[in-house]
Amino acid sequence: MRIIALLLALATAAPASAQAPSPHALEIPSWFIETFLDMKEDVREAATQGKRVMLYFGQDGCPYCTALLQTNFSQRTIVDKTRRHFVAIALNLWGDREIAWIDGRRMTEKALGRELRVQFTPTLLFLDEQGAVALRLNGYLPPHRFEAALDYAAGLAGKGLRYDEYIKTTIREAASATLHKESFFAAPPVVLRGSKPVALLFETPYCAGCDELHREGLRRPEVRRLLERFDIYRLTLDDKRSPTTTWARELRVAYTPALVFFDRGKEVFRIDAYLRPFHLASALDYVASGAYRQEPSFQRYLQARAERLRDRGEKVDLWK
16 A cells, blocks of 8 residues: 555656646647756657757747747648658747756756846757757748758758858848848948947848848838937848858858947947847837836847837837
8 A cells, every 4th residue: 555655646646757848828729848957868769760959949929939939830841841851849939948958057048048048038049960960940941941041051052151151052042133222321431439339330232131121121210219319321132252241150140230339449249030110110219219228138128128219209119
């Protein structure tokens, strides 16, 4: 009877040792797995299945997360490819579940987000068979770009190429062959130490995202007012051997358009993700106001800013 009682007690206690799922306002696809969040073990287990680990950082109220989960992960080809090559694990950027990271350190989800400097959601980390980051995606990508990223992260394509080089040769989109001119661009040479913060805008021709940035984001009155508080230099990524491209490689710019912000000669923030105008304006305000000095988390700053605007009676649409 004592043995039976002990076995019953162990059976009752066993589920408690597993990590309870972190709450999400958005429904995570059922094929994402729940693990004990021991990343080294998860990587090892995935490798035995011939797969890699895909870590998804999301949060409630994130329209980009909604687009990823409801648009990208509703497309059969993307779902099949992701399930075939990756073990998908969802993390809450503000969650309190304990994670054992690759190096053995234990921390909460939100602490890991800080450690990895997750500033945009969704952020996806693809870990290879040794636990190294094979690819990191900051922010949302539309389905055709996301599927190409999956091929690269799985090691199926782009071998020997940096991700930005691979995308440039793989993705073909209807886009302008010429760069857009803006009256607020500062003339070269670039001066990183001045009376204003500096924004470096990296672009290329045939860049649909660049076209959208100029057509929508940079046309908004609020954005235009905030741009006046910066010295803005446009840098073109064209020739692999050009000084601009070399500098971009040193800065690890792997996405266009990208905005890299400097204050007093030091990089303080960057936008290397797809952002709609509200988030673009918030990012500009985050740097121009100096808020980054007190609040290292752009997401927390973003939430506080949205609440302030709503309290003033202004309508806030995170997607617009």
